[in-house]
Amino acid sequence: MASALGSVVLSEEKLKTLIHRAKQWALLYGVQMRKAEDPSNPATVDFAPMTLFPSLLPRAIFEEAKSLQIHFQRLMHRAAHDHAFLVNCFKTVIQVDEFTRKMWEIYLEVQKQGLVQPLSLGLFRNDFMMDTKKARFGKNPSHEVPDGLELKQIEFNAIASSFGGLICGQLPVHRQTLASAGVEVKDGQLPENKPARGLAAGLLKAWEHYNVKNAVILFLVSQVERNSQDQVWLECQIFEQNPAVHVVFATFQDLIQKGTLNEDRKLFLEYEEIAVIYFRYGYVPNNYTTEKDYNIRLTMELSRAIKCPSIHYQLVGCKKVQQELARPGVLEHFIQDPSIVSRIRATFAGQYSLDMDSEGNKAVEMAISSPSNYVLKPQREGGGNNLYGEEMKNYLIKIRNSEERQAYILMERIHPWQQKNHLLKLGMDPSLQNVVSEIGIYGVCLGSADQEICNVQVGHLLRTKSSSDNEGGIVAGFATVDTPLLV
Ligand code: ADP
Ligand code: MG
């Protein structure tokens, strides 16, 4: 099976030494996460779960994903500002999914009171896998990439899209592991990648538009965060690009205790005016422990600060929206250029609503009769929430006739291309194994309902996991950070 190693064979001894060295390099370059057993202590970091070598990625797939980014962002931006479309998307989900209903109520309240801040900032990540449904494998699959791999979207992340920081350190680590193993790399096979730069530039652009010299950028975070180093990357990039701009870290609790909204709807944390709120928290139900947390989120949304993301940007990141966008004719409602429509549509896997109608009934029965071909997805983030195979089937049998099913969408299962790599993460044997990758493209979007101020692609994230794991997510414990080796 194909691998960045090609025909290079490593002795057990050499492999062991290289793994040991690679961990040191990862720590040096900042590919770090706090230890699971002591996540509140900034002094106890470990290397982030990673592959030992880059994984192969066909250049055409990579280029297509990157060049589609600004079009996807424009689509999501327009969808987020289309009230009728959002109402249609969420009308059934909010009957049964309490968290989505809470977010929806915040959205409605903001609409009712009027937007004092027309601008939204998105630091997005659009994730894809390489589907093998139409792939043609050659005679010698060990050294080749099959023809016909298809770029298929997994999901569009609109809130707290992570790893754009620490992935900046992964390329130098992988350059060194390849060189140490004696693998030759040609010019251009390892594309430069510094998403933190572009993401920080996006936060600074929003800050400039707020246009108050002493106002700060607020990172809304959790009390304890294993992936804090990723946020530190962004904080430090902001400093490098504009040392005059201050970043403050705060929790919902801090804002509840020390936050105020004045009559102009300017938001203050004690005496500091907030220009930009960057949400790295607040995207799943357990981030909101009491009604006070929802109230402070509403206060933040009502404020003049530029939110990253605003509540309507967050909502378009829901799986339900992705499923609605995949309906015939919907892309055409948002995008005029037919060639862009067809390129975006080509990345969509089959997606089905589970509403209480004949379409939903049909989808449920389809999934129950061939469970290996579908994934059941709730409106959640962060990995570990989807259902697959027999577990999905049994659950669907249970909720088959219940409105509960409206909280989910059904998605055609992608069977991603497998190759070989070593996964370095706690509790896993680092031997060469079958792995699959997910490529994410980062981008920044800043604009209002009728104006696009900034729309750029700023880098990528390759995440790789064992082919035997269904789920993704690095903090969730499945995937590892990786670098694409273009072929
Ligand atoms: P989350 O917002 O929780 O990350 P995702 O849609 O990304 O939700 O799903 C989590 C993981 O599940 C993905 O990283 C991917 O590994 C797997 N996955 C999601 N959708 C599919 C699919 N259609 N086919 C195969 N695997 C999928
Ligand atoms: Mg997600």
Ligand code: MG
């Ligand atoms: Mg995901």
